[in-house]
Structure formats: C-alpha cells, structure tokens
Amino acid sequence: MAYVDSAKSIPLSRATQLLRGRTTFFLGGLFLCFFIVLAIGGEAFAPNPPNQIDLLHRLSAPNLTYPLGTDHLGRCILSRLMTGTALSLGTALTTAGLILAIALPVGLLSALCKGWVDAVLMRIADIFLAFPMLVFALAIIGYLGASLTSAVIGVALAWWPSLARLVRTLTLEAASKEYVLASRQCGQKPLSIIGRHILPQILPPLLVVLSLEMAGLLLVLSSLSFLGLGAQPPAAEWGAMLNEARPFFAERPSVVLAPGIVIILAVLSFNLVGEGIRFQLDKRRPYRW
Amino acid sequence: MKPFVFKRTLSGIPTLFGMTLIGFLIIGLTPGDPIEMELRRLGVSFTAEQVEALRVEYGLDKPLIQRYFIWLLDLFRLDLGTSIASGRPVLELFKEHLPITATLSVLAFVSSLALSLVLGTVTAVSQRTSVSTSLYVLTMFLVSVPSFWLALFLLAVFALGLGWFKLLHFGNAQDLILPVITLTLGNAAVMSRLVRERIIAVMSEDYIRLAITKGLSRRTILGRHVLKSILPPLITNWAISFGSLLGGSVIIENIFNLPGLGQLALQAIAERDFAILQAYLLFMGLVFFLANFAADLTNHWLMPQLKEDDHGVR
Numbered sequence: 277m278a279y280v281d282s283a284k285s286i287p288l289s290r291a292t293q294l295l296r297g298r299t300t301f302f303l304g305g306l307f308l309c310f311f312i313v314l315a316i317g318g319e320a321f322a323p324n325p326p327n328q329i330d331l332l333h334r335l336s337a338p339n340l341t342y343p344l345g346t347d348h349l350g351r352c353i354l355s356r357l358m359t360g361t362a363l364s365l366g367t368a369l370t371t372a373g374l375i376l377a378i379a380l381p382v383g384l385l386s387a388l389c390k391g392w393v394d395a396v397l398m399r400i401a402d403i404f405l406a407f408p409m410l411v412f413a414l415a416i417i418g419y420l421g422a423s424l425t426s427a428v429i430g431v432a433l434a435w436w437p438s439l440a441r442l443v444r445t446l447t448l449e450a451a452s453k454e455y456v457l458a459s460r461q462c463g464q465k466p467l468s469i470i471g472r473h474i475l476p477q478i479l480p481p482l483l484v485v486l487s488l489e490m491a492g493l494l495l496v497l498s499s500l501s502f503l504g505l506g507a508q509p510p511a512a513e514w515g516a517m518l519n520e521a522r523p524f525f526a527e528r529p530s531v532v533l534a535p536g537i538v539i540i541l542a543v544l545s546f547n548l549v550g551e552g553i554r555f556q557l558d559k560r561r562p563y564r565w
Numbered sequence: 566m567k568p569f570v571f572k573r574t575l576s577g578i579p580t581l582f583g584m585t586l587i588g589f590l591i592i593g594l595t596p597g598d599p600i601e602m603e604l605r606r607l608g609v610s611f612t613a614e615q616v617e618a619l620r621v622e623y624g625l626d627k628p629l630i631q632r633y634f635i636w637l638l639d640l641f642r643l644d645l646g647t648s649i650a651s652g653r654p655v656l657e658l659f660k661e662h663l664p665i666t667a668t669l670s671v672l673a674f675v676s677s678l679a680l681s682l683v684l685g686t687v688t689a690v691s692q693r694t695s696v697s698t699s700l701y702v703l704t705m706f707l708v709s710v711p712s713f714w715l716a717l718f719l720l721a722v723f724a725l726g727l728g729w730f731k732l733l734h735f736g737n738a739q740d741l742i743l744p745v746i747t748l749t750l751g752n753a754a755v756m757s758r759l760v761r762e763r764i765i766a767v768m769s770e771d772y773i774r775l776a777i778t779k780g781l782s783r784r785t786i787l788g789r790h791v792l793k794s795i796l797p798p799l800i801t802n803w804a805i806s807f808g809s810l811l812g813g814s815v816i817i818e819n820i821f822n823l824p825g826l827g828q829l830a831l832q833a834i835a836e837r838d839f840a841i842l843q844a845y846l847l848f849m850g851l852v853f854f855l856a857n858f859a860a861d862l863t864n865h866w867l868m869p870q871l872k873e874d875d876h877g878v879r
Contacts, residue, residue, distance in 0.1 A: 403583035406857075407850040410812025411830075415846040418834040419591045495711050499816055502713045503831060518713065529721040536714035544709040551705070 301552020307545030314361040322355035326512050335528045344534055347517070348524050353531065357538050360512035365542070367428060367506075367513070368493040372486050374432040375439055380482075382436070383443020384470060388451060398444070401437035409434045410496065417505050424513070427506035431496055435489075442485060443478065450477040484553060491546035498539050514539045569865050577858060584854070585640065588847040589633050591839065640847075646840040650833075655844045658829060665825035668741065669817065670810045673748035677810075678803065680753035685760020686787070689768070707754035712813055716747040716820045744821045748813060752806055759802050763795040797864045804860035808853040 314321065329349045338345045344354040386397040404412070413430035420426035450456065456473045464472075500506040501515030509520045517535040525532045620626045627635070639646070645655035688701045707715075723743060724730040730743055767773060768791065776786050815827030822828075826845060833841035 399579060399583070402580050403587060406580050406584050406854055407587075407846065408808035408812040408853050410809070410815065411846060411849040411853075414812075414815065414830060414834065415588075415591055415842055418830070418837070418839070418842040421837070422834060491709065495709075498711055499713060502711070503816065503819055505831075505834065515711075515713075518717075525717065525720070526725060529717070529725060532717055533714070533721065536711065536717070539714065540706075540710050543711070544706070547705065547709050 298552065298556075300548045300555065304545045304548025304550075304552060307541060308549060311361055311365060311542055311545065314358055315365050316362070318358040318361050322352070322358045324352035324355045326355045326359040327351060327510060335524060335531060345528075345531065347521055347531055353517075353534055356512040356517060357514070357535055360514050360517065360535075361538075363507065363511060364494070364498065364514045364539075367424065367497050368490055371428045371431050371435075371493050371497065372490060374428060375435050375489075376482070376486060378432065378436040379439035379443050382440040384447055384474070386440070387444045387447035388466070388470070394444075398441075401440050404434070404437040407434070410499075413496070413500070414505070417500070422505045422508070424501075424507045424511070427497060427500045431493065431500070435493070439482075439486070439489075443482065446478040446481060447474060450474045453477075487546070488550040488553075491543045491550065494539065494543050494546065514542075569869075570862065573858065573861055573865075577854065581851075581854065584847065584850045585637060586633070588843050588850070589636055591843055591846065645844040648833075648838050648841050650836040650838040650841075655840050658841065659826070659844060659848065662824055662826045662829045665741075665818065665823050666811070666814050666827060669744055669748065669814050669823070669825060670807070672741070672745045673752060673810055673814075674803075674807055676745065677749045677753035677756060677806070680749060681756035681760055684753060684757035686764060688757065689761040689764035690787070704754040704757050707750055708758065710751065712747060712751045713816050713820055715751060716743070716817060719743050719747055720820075740821070741823075744817045744823060748810060748817055751813070752810055755809075756802065756806055760795070760799065763798055764791055767791050767794050797868055800860045800863050800867075801857075804853075804856040807856045808849075811849050811852060 319326075323343060329351060335348055336346045336350070344352070344357070347353055347356070382397055382401070386394045407415075412434040413427070416430035416433050417426045420429060451474060453473075456469065459469055459473060497506055498513070498515030498518075501513050502519045504516075504519055507513035507516040509516055514535050518532055521531045521535070617626075636646075643656060645659070647653065648655055648658060651658070684700055684704060688697050688704065691697045720730075720743065730740070773786065773790060776790055814825060815830065817823070818825040818827040819831060826848070829841060830845040832838070833845065
C-alpha cells in the first residue's frame with residue numbers, strides 16, 4: 277500500500293517533534309563545527325601562548341589578559357583549552373580509525389569466509405568482550421606503560437569486538453543481496469566484490485555508528501588521561517589538564533572544573549548529533565498518554 | 566531449564582579459557598625483565614647471578630607454555646602469585662581491597678537500576694510535558710558528563726561549599742555516599758536511555774494500541790504488557806552496565822581516595838606490578854562473565870521461548 281504523508285496532515289505535535297530532532301542535530305552540529313575550527317586554528321585564536329609560564333599570576337581569577345584565569349604554573353587556561361582541542365579530538369579520531377582498521381577486516385573475513393574462520397574470529401571477539409571495557413583497557417595500558425599511545429591502543433583493543441560484530445552483521449546482509457550473488461556467479465573476484473558492492477553498502481551505516489561512538493571514546497580517553505594513564509603533562513589534553521590541576525582543587529575548584537566543561541560540550545555535541553540522526557531515522561509512532 | 570543451563574555453561578568454558586590465556590599473556594609477554602626493572606626501581610645494586618636466582622624463584626626461566634599451565638594450576642588453587650612491589654600475596658591484597666569496590670558497585674548498581682527505570686519510563690511515556698522534557702535534557706547532559714568531572718563537581722558543592730563531607734577522606738560508611746551518588750547518576754542516565762528506547766519500541770506495537778482501545782488502565786498496560794516485553798533486553802543490558810560500573814569504579818576510587826581494587830590496579834600500573842594487574846583483569850572478567858551468565862539464565866527463566874542470540878544487545 278502506498279502511503280503518502282502530505283505536509284498538511286502532519287499534526288502539530290509531530291511537527292514540533294521533527295523540529296526537536298532537527299534542533300538537537302543543528303545544535304550539536306554547530307558545536308562540532310566550532311570545535312573543528314578550534315582544532316584547526318587553536319593556536320592562532322589563543323590569547324596567550326599555551327605553555328607560557330607566569331609564576332607571578334598563579335591560580336589567578338579570570339581577568340582581561342587571562343579570560344579564564346591561570347593554572348598552578350600561571351599558564352592561561354583558555355589558551356591551553358583551545359590548543360588542546362586538536363590533541364583531544366585527534367586522539368579520539370585516531371582511536372576510532374584504529375578500531376575501524378581492526379573491526380573492518382575481521383568482520384568482513386568472518387562474514388564472507390563463514391565456517392571455521394567465522395567461528396574462530398567470533399570466539400576471539402567473545403573473549404575480548406568478556407572483560408569490562410575499561411578494565412581491559414587498563415590492563416593493556418599497564419602492559420605497555422602509561423602514555424597516550426598505549427591509551428589509544430588499549431581503548432581500541434577493548435572496543436573493536438562490538439564493532440566487528442556489527443560489520444559482520446552488515447556484511448552478511450549486504451552479501452545476500454541478489455546483485456552481489458549475480459556478480460559472484462559472473463566470476464568477479466572476491467576483492468573487487470568487496471570493494472565495489474559490499475563496502476559501499478556497509479560503510480555509511482558503519483561511519484554513522486562510529487561517529488556516535490566518538491562521544492564514548494572522548495569520555496574514555498579523557499578519563500584515562502585524567503588518571504594519568506593517557507596524555508602526559510605538559511600536554512594540553514583536556515583530561516590531562518584536569519589531572520594536573522587536581523592538587524589545587526581545594527584552593528581553586530574552578531581551575532579543575534573549567535577544562536571539564538569543554539569535555540562535556542564536546543561529548544554533548546557528538547551525542548546531540550547522534551540523537552538528531554536517530555530522531556530523523558525513527559519512523560515509529562508510539563502511543564503517548 | 567536444565568539443558569539450557571548445561572548448554573550455556575558448556576559454551577562459556579572456551580571463553581573462560583581464552584580469558585585466562587589473555588590474562589596470562591599480559592604478564593608472560595612483558596616487555597623488559599620485571600625483576601631487573603623492580604630492582605632498578607628500588608635502587609638496589611645487583612649482579613646477574615642474583616637476577617637469575619630471582620628469575621628461578623619466580624619461575625620466569627621456564628618456557629612460556631609451561632609457565633602458562635603452571636600458572637593455570639596455581640590459579641585453580643587460588644594462588645594468584647606474589648606482588649613484586651610489596652612482596653605480599655596478591656590474594657591477601659585482594660581480600661583487603663575488595664570490600665570497597667564490591668560495596669560501591671553493588672550499591673551504585675541497585676540504585677541506578679531503580680533510578681533508570683523511573684527516568685526511562687517517565688521520559689518515554691509522557692513526552693511532551695515539561696517534567697519529562699527537563700528529565701530528558703538532564704539525562705542527555707548526564708550521559709555527556711565524564712564521571713571524574715561529576716565527582717569533582719559534587720565534591721566542590723557538597724564538601725568544599727557546604728562542608729557536608731570531608732575531602733579525600735575515607736573512614737566510615739558515610740564517606741561512600743558521594744562516590745555512590747556519582748556512579749549512580751552517570752550509570753542511571755545511560756541505562757535510562759535504553760529503558761526509554763525499549764518502551765517507545767513496545768508502545769509502537771499494535772497490541773499495545775489494542776490494549777489501549779480495550780480501555781485497559783495505564784498501570785495494567787505498563788505493568789503487564791510493556792514491562793514484560795522490555796525486560797529481557799534490559800536484563801542483558803544490566804549485566805553489561807554492571808561491567809561498566811566495575812570499570813568506572815577505578816575513576817571514582819581514585820578521586821575519592823578509596824582503598825578499593827581500582828586503586829590497587831592503578832598503583833600496580835604505576836609500579837609495573839603485573840601479578841596484581843593480571844589478577845585484577847581476571848577477577849573483573851570473571852565477575853563480568855558471571856553477571857552475563859546470570860542475565861542469560863534469568864532471561865531464559867522469564868521467557869524460555871527466546872533463543873540465546875535474540876537478546877545479544879551490546
């Protein structure tokens with residue numbers, strides 16, 4: 277049955293919902309653009325050099341020279357936050373890339389080879405999934421020694437199995453399409469089938485999911501840096517900045533809380549975009565009291 | 566029920582086995598010699614023979630496979646080895662640090678479960694009232710807040726501002742209030758979003774429309790129809806969120822200076838004390854494994870017709 281929803285027949289409540297989905301998406305997108313601009317040109321916008329030490333103005337309150345005040349070494353907090361954007365977002369992006377680099381081949385192999393390859397790979401994924409994510413990441417970091425690189429590796433190793441499963445499910449669905457079967461019967465090589473027919477089908481949903489996972493990745497990576505297991509001082513990574521300022525928490529709580537607000541905004545913008553996408557794709561109309 | 570329990574247990578064995586293998590490899594493939602590193606850290610002068618003697622004492626001179634099976638046998642005898650940094654048995658250290666982490670995670674789990682059900686139901690069922698909208702915005706915010714920031718924020722307000730709690734002090738049960746609240750808020754927000762999602766999914770079904778048309782009361786519909794069909798995926802999710810609580814307690818213990826397993830693990834990372842780290846990984850893995858196992862059994866008991874894979878949500 278063809279069912280066409282004309283614009284006029286949309287009830288007011290539904291229209292506001294649509295707007296709400298759009299607004300969250302728009303708002304999140306706006307924040308994201310802001311962060312991307314900061315990440316690219318952070319150094320240029322910063323009012324002060326991020327690592328300039330001013331011992332006469334340690335832990336100072338916000339003023340004209342230092343719009344957000346200074347930290348325990350007299351460094352400008354705002355400048356550090358701005359220049360840290362590239363590092364913080366870049367780390368999350370690198371981790372996402374690494375996760376994809378593991379999950380994509382594993383998922384593809386598992387779905388296309390089937391049989392024992394599938395069984396073995398999925399068993400391995402199960403074993404990785406059997407540990408709580410953060411605990412596993414901690415163990416890997418402990419093994420490699422605390423640094424930003426090991427944090428990225430640890431998180432990626434803890435994170436890939438769930439995405440590999442998704443790749444497998446998507447590939448199974450994509451490979452069962454009739455035109456894929458047809459091209460196989462025509463004798464097309466497996467690699468070119470993957471490149472021409474399967475990847476174009478699975479990449480869009482995969483990238484959407486991965487961009488939604490960015491919020492979680494940002495949270496985990498900044499938490500690790502906060503624990504002193506990720507980025508090391510004097511790097512201006514947001515979580516590391518909080519960690520560095522911790523001994524002065526009782527003295528000036530705002531020095532610790534300010535960098536956190538930037539993390540919240542960044543995570544929130546990813547979540548808002550995700551929520552907006554989900555809202556747009558949601559075709560269900562639940563009953564509401 | 567019985568065959569299911571049997572099957573599920575049997576299918577869990579390879580996973581458990583694989584977990585021990587990973588746990589072992591993390592120590593077995595250690596870059597650098599842990600003994601030499603420890604001696605260097607302590608600043609003791611040592612000869613090659615002394616290092617060799619210590620290697621023999623800790624069994625580090627045997628081939629990897631042999632060490633794995635020796636280690637596995639020890640594991641079954643609950644011999645988790647000795648902490649290289651402090652020289653004390655790992656099991657003893659665990660017994661000391663476990664109560665805090667266990668109390669913290671269980672309390673936070675129970676309270677976030679209750680809170681998430683209320684939050685999720687309210688935000689799903691009445692979507693256009695100001696109460697549910699503000700609750701929805703609140704959960705959206707809480708999901709985006711790093712737990713360490715929330716902890717510091719609560720400390721700034723309640724410890725520094727109002728003076729209700731002491732900063733960085735652990736002595737009695739009262740000092741667990743803020744840590745539990747921090748863990749609960751973050752976790753409840755994440756869980757409530759799934760509750761909301763599931764309820765919306767069920768409320769879109771035709772049989773709910775039928776029930777409403779029949780004139781059933783809200784309570785009957787929510788209690789009998791909705792709750793029943795949202796439970797299985799939720800139970801699976803609860804097991805997973807228990808795992809994330811176990812992991813998340815590391816951060817909370819660190820901020821509130823609580824002597825729990827997480828603090829022990831962090832210290833082990835700093836001191837490169839792999840025996841503790843390994844035991845921590847395996848123990849948390851085992852608890853998480855048991856939580857998932859319990860969730861599967863509960864689901865099977867609630868709805869025997871569900872197939873095993875039908876609710877593998879992560």
